[in-house]
Amino acid sequence: MIRSAARLCIAAAALCCALPLAARETQGPVVEAPAGAVRGQAVDGLHVFRGIRYAEAPVGQLRWKPPVPARRWDGVRDATRFGASCHQPPSRPGSLYAPAEMPAMSEDCLFLNVWAPQDARDAPVFVWIHGGALSGGTSSDPMYDGAALARQGLVVVSINYRLGVLGYLAHPDLSRESPEGVSGNYGLLDQIEALRWVQRNIAAFGGDPGNVTIAGESAGALSVMYLMASPQARGLFHRAIAQSAYMITMPALRETVHGTPSAEQTGLELSRRLGVRGLARLRAMDPQELTIKAALAAYMPLGNVDGKVLPAQLVDVFDRGQQAPVPILAGFNEGEIRSLRFLLPPPPADAATYEAEIRARYGSLAEAMLARYPSTDLDAAMLATTRDAMYGWTAERLVRAQTALGQPSYLYFWNHGYPAMDQSGLHAFHASEIPYVMGTRAGTPPAWPKVPDTTADNAMARATREYWASFARDGRPAAAGLPAWPAYGEARAYMAFAGTPQPGEHLMPGMFELVETVVCRRRAQGDQPWHWNVGVIAPVLPEGVAGCP
Incomplete structure (x- = not known):
């Protein structure tokens, strides 16, 4: 069924053809961009364009190649339907994030979408990068509809990029093929090419190529950090928003x-597990079959440090101040792990077992760990330990790093709940801020606790959109009639979103320092990753590490 849907999508795209000039405006707004002319739709004061190709499809025997800019087309292309989504496996059974139905998929998936006020001129540009662990997601997800943000005066762009094994596979043979001598990072190269398309074309849609904000949540926020670290993305954006980013190994x-293991070694091992030798055979595999088999073989897509696209570990790039010197808005959610419990270790038998494990693994830091994550509520302690190690530490690290570069930096803490969410035990879960930021309450997946249509929640959505849009406009988040959002600065200021926006100072005192010390020792130790291997499953932490607390 999935392959048939993908073929239908490709066939539909092939039917796009030029329209007579006289018919253009009566059938929808037409933009004459450098890439070619496109016809979209006029919707309630907006001009909406879907499924615009930004790069040629690297399919079949061109699989695992960097993207090539789309060739300029003749005539007027239809841009009223989303393009195909990139190949991805089915959602995890029971996932809160599973769509109502899987989208039509194809290797020919490098499309983007634009929402613009109909009278836009030199408007700020907001580029949304979807999440999904770099293995799933699509710009056509109803939760990412850009209309509400566009009504804040932004030109909103959402993009597809290659996912999973098709987007991130590294392999020695692929590196030998490459003029740069590297492989992997293809999905990130897609994002960079999309940003180059924005630079060349967005003025035709009313956007200002000199005022571009990149934004994303989860793997989209990881991608924001990759783009900040990549020399190839330098100058393509001017501000960054990272929602629930994770600066893992x-x-x-x-x-x-x-x-x-090295990315190339992982590629070799995947080929062995699939029983497929040689690039020609890998490229001959059906893309969806390859995607699913790679996921079943536990292939985990990540950007790799290749010295070209990504020059070093993210922690090292940001420590050295070598990232893009742009203002940032970053934050995390109180209940990140409530919807990601697969990241948790097995629960200890009782409080005594928990305390014994923490003392055995954390040594001189054990008492600080037990004070911050006490045994009085084991579930809460484990949820908070993993949340802070991945998301809380990363958010504060980002705003600290950009502050050190002299850039305006803003931290937030999302702690907003509502009855359906809280009754499901999912208070402020991972990604729960997105319908508020994007104004897409009606676009959430079927299993998502439905966002209520109440005065309070609508006010929170309005506030969030205004803060985000204002930051995209001039680098300073502000909302009419609501508290001023102070920059992080020496006071370590932040904005809490819980019922109503409320500013505060020094979020979770001691949290950042504790996780930073753990990561510092792990980095110095050199033989252990830092991600969700924390708490009762943490490797024994070394003591007396030079340069670390």
């Missing part, structure tokens, strides 16, 4: 680092 292209 990255594989290196050719060597084992921090207990993580």
Whole structure:
């Protein structure tokens, strides 16, 4: 069924053809962009364009190649339907994030979408990068509809990029093929090419190419960090928003680092597990079959440190101040792990077992760990330990790093709940801020606790959109009639979103320092990753590490 749907999508795209000039405006707004002319739809004061190709499809025997800019087309292309989504496996059974139905998929998936006020001129540009662990998701997801943000005066762009094994596979033979001598990072190269398309074309849609904000949640926020670290993306954006980013260990292209096999070795091992030898055979595999088999073989897509696209570990790039010097808005959610419990270790038998494990693994830091994550509520302690190690630490690290570069930096803490969410035990879960930011209450997946249509929740959505849009406009988040959002600065200020926006100072005192110390020792130790291997399953932490607390 999935393959048949993908073929139908490709066939539909092939039917797009030029329209007579006289018919253009009566059938929808037409934009004459450098890439070619496109016809969209006029919707309640907006001009909406869907399924615009930004790069040629690297399919079949061109699989695992960098994207090539789309060739300029003649005539007027229809841009009223989304393009195909990139190949991805079915959602995890019971997932809160599973769509109502799987989208039509194809390797020919490098499309983007534009929402613009009909009278836009030099408007700020907001580029949304979807999440999904770099293995799933699509710009056509109803929760990512850009209309509400566009009504804040932005030109909103959402993009597809290659996912999973098709987007991130590294392999020695692929590196030998490459003029740069590298492989992997194809999905990130897609994002960079999409940003180049924005630079060349967005003015035709009313956007200002000199005022571009990149934004994303989860793997989209990870991608924001990759783009900030990549020399190839420098100058393509001017502000960054990272919602629930995670600065975990990255594989290196050719060597084992921090207990993580090289990206090329992972590619070789995947080929062995699939029983497929040689690039020609891998490229001959059906893309959806390959995607699913790779996922079943536990292939985990990540950007790799290749010295070209990604020059170093993210922590090192940001420590050295070598990232893009742009203002940032970053934050995390109180209940991140409530919907991601597969990241948790098995629960200990009782409080005594928990305390014994923490003391055995954390040594001189054990008492600080037990004070912050006490045994009085084991479930809460484990949820918070993993949340902070991945998301809380990363958010504060980002705003600290950009502050050190002299850039305006803003931290938030999402702690907003509503009855259906809280009754499901999912208070402020991972991604629960997105319908508020995007104004897409009606676009959430079927299993999502439905966002209520109440005065309070509508006010929270309005506030969130205004803060985000204002930051995209001029680098300073503000909302009419609501508290001023102070920059992080020496006071370590932040904005809490819980019922109503409320500013505060020094979020979770001691949390950042504790996780930073753990990560510092892991980095110095050199043979262990830092991600969700924390709490009762943490490797024994070394003591007396030079340069670390």
